[in-house]
Amino acid sequence: xxxxxxxxxxxxxxxxxxxxxxxxxxxxxxxxxxxxxxxxxxxxxxxxxxxxxxxxxxxxxxxxxxxxxxxxxxxxxxxxxxxxxxxxxxxxx
Numbered sequence: 553x554x555x556x557x558x559x560x561x562x563x564x565x566x567x568x569x570x571x572x573x574x575x576x577x578x579x580x581x582x583x584x585x586x587x588x589x590x591x592x593x594x595x596x597x598x599x600x601x602x603x604x605x606x607x608x609x610x611x612x613x614x615x616x617x618x619x620x621x622x623x624x625x626x627x628x629x630x631x632x633x634x635x636x637x638x639x640x641x642x643x644x645x
Contacts (some may be wrong), residue, residue, distance in 0.1 A: 555587040555603060562622070564590065567640060571625045572606070579620045584608045585627070592640045600640070602633035 553560050562576035565591070585607045591599040605628030611620050629637070 554630060555589050556609065561586065565621065567637075567641070569626075569634075569641060571609070574622045574624060576587065576611070576620045576622050577618060578609045579611050579613075582608060582611075583622045586624075592636065594640065596641070601638055604633065608627070615623040627640050 561580075562574040565573035567573075567577045572590075585605060585606055587603065589601050589603050591601055593599050604626050606624040608616050609623045609625050609629050611622040613619070
């Protein structure tokens, strides 16, 4: 979710410590910067969330008319959220 607009940006296709792939309903603006809130699912009933600043690096249509794949680089994240993301990425499965 874009924190500024409150609008969902798409679904996370892949997430790493440095960036993410979003599956979006429309093409994003090239090199756009967003402040996002991302859910990290886990063992608890309520997901943990992190916030990060991201910048669009590329986007392309995978062939499905209603979807766009967009690659984003994480450009700003708090130390606490970075540690939370690293711990989540280290979980099995």
